[in-house]
Amino acid sequence: MIRYALKCDTGHEFESWFQSADAFDGLKASGMVACPACGSTAVEKALMAPQIRPSRKRAAADGPVPEERKPLTGPRHPVEEFLRALRRKVEENCDYVGRNFATEARAIHLGEAPERPIYGEAAPEEARELLEEGVPIAPLPFIGPRNTN
Template identity: 35%
Template sequence: MIAFDLQCANGHTFEGWFDDKTAFEDQQKQGLVTCPFCDNRNVFIVPSTFAIPKAVNAPSGPRQSSGLAVGDVSAKIVEFMEQNFDDVGANFAKEALKIHYGVSEPRNIRGVSSPEEEKVLEKEGVPLFKVPLPAKKGTEDA
């Protein structure tokens, strides 16, 4: 599955999940892709703003580094996930299925799952995104 940033002719932006770009195009031709805000069917893919810094009064010379190292970015991602996702631990697959089938309220969750559980989630059509987490400081193996 791939997530595309989409926009309708009225300027509403939203996210859509598809198997690939061809699947999006096929569904769009069939009129199946609509804006969740206004039901407009004139929907198109827009460039993603994820991890693209907005330049304000950018110098015209050589590009300057943002000063963020890979470790800093990883730490920011972890911090975001800890603040915005419920940690369900080893119950990830079970909770994801409950949310998928409407048994539990929709919410962002994080946790761990086995390869077998991930196959079940994929078979059931549950979107899954794996994020490798860096070791916490002081817990690295010596």
């Protein structure tokens, strides 16, 4: 596993773990790496220093870690916390239908499937067709659970 510091084209900085450098390149090329703050897929690696842990003896001798050197455990920006809360709410209250989103949304709209909140993935053309047919949909600022980075 490798951790990268990343930055989107609007200036948001964030970190993410990847299986390998090749995995990052593949996910980025397919548009699967997105900024958690704005959803932009124009993401680049940012300059990052390697994190080297001191030995246990050294760490004990140095005492507690200063606040500015502690690892990131929470969101860097209030928007990140809002997006996390939104994602939790959607995942708790809606059915994930994956790439069958357009088919399911259309079936619910036409009364062919039970009425329920859903979320999933749709190609831009599919989303456009749903909107033209009057199916009420809205894009979410995150990727479904199958494709998270």
